[in-house]
Ligand SMILES: NC(=O)C1=CN([C@@H]2O[C@H](COP(=O)(O)OP(=O)(O)OC[C@H]3O[C@@H](n4cnc5c(N)ncnc54)[C@H](OP(=O)(O)O)[C@@H]3O)[C@@H](O)[C@H]2O)C=CC1
């Protein structure tokens with residue numbers, strides 16, 4: 001199986017590494033020059049939880065223009081605000097048979113991919129573990145034992161053989177991965193969205209990892225309020241959230257305790273965030289379905305204010 005990873009940052013690198021370990025041929029594409037150069041020269045270094053890091057020999061380029069082959073699968077792992085430009089730039093890697101997958105956080109990415117690629121072959125899903133770039137060429141992943149990857153076709157109810165093989169490739173590499181039915185995936189995507197909306201921006205604003213903020217008396221109630229609004233917006237669309245538990249105190253033993261969510265990583269690096277694809281999307285859909293979302297509005301607005309003022313912060 002030939003797979004292009006478009007957006008070989010934290011999660012793209014981690015997922016790509018697992019695809020390699022599962023037996024796929026992987027091409028990493030990312031404009032982050034220092035990262036790609038380090039991968040070309042020294043391989044990709046990946047550390048999972050507290051294990052010893054391992055090094056993988058990889059094929060990595062800064063632009064799809066440097067590749068000539070057509071892919072079986074293109075996995076998009078850029079931040080949502082770059083999905084359209086990334087989709088445009090990777091077009092030459094696809095033909096009608098190519099599958100395109102998004103495991104990005106938020107909603108709206110699959111619809112963008114469908115504007116550029118064969119609509120019948122768009123796969124959408126989630127990844128429940130976390131990661132970060134430690135330094136160019138080196139990534140770390142925090143993976144709780146139950147953390148899964150789940151995806152489904154956006155048009156076909158049943159997963160086909162290719163989707164099953166995609167999941168099996170990740171399973172061979174030691175991950176929990178599931179090719180689901182289309183009718184099962186929305187509740188999983190929206191549960192993950194509720195988790196992201198209620199965790200990511202609060203960490204971005206408080207400048208804390210998940211556990212330390214969530215274990216305060218004040219943090220958890222805010223998290224619950226944001227989560228419940230996302231649930232109400234999901235319900236208004238006929239989507240019931242996956243039954244994976246309401247927000248609760250994150251125990252110190254969890255790999256997620258010290259994880260800095262992706263939105264907070266962006267704020268730390270003074271980058272634009274994908275807040276419009278997470279809380280921002282919930283606010284927009286809330287308006288459409290008549291569901292009030294004041295907590296999501298407030299927290300998204302705070303992130304946007306910060307984003308516009310990196311140089312003015314104390
Ligand atoms: N980090 C995490 O723990 C988790 C993240 N996610 C989700 O995964 C997705 C990726 O996040 P994450 O890996 O953290 O993000 P990163 O910022 O680490 O990686 C994204 C990479 O995409 C690159 N990029 C930007 N534009 C393009 C383009 N046109 N073509 C190719 N690459 C491009 C960026 O380069 P540059 O920096 O130069 O812009 C960056 O290196 C997001 O949707 C996120 O929400 C999901 C679960 C956990």
Ligand SMILES: CC(C)(CO)C(=O)C(=O)O
Pocket residue numbers: 105128129130131195196199200259260261262263
């Ligand atoms: C926190 C985590 C891993 C899961 O909610 C995530 O999706 C992120 O960091 O963006």
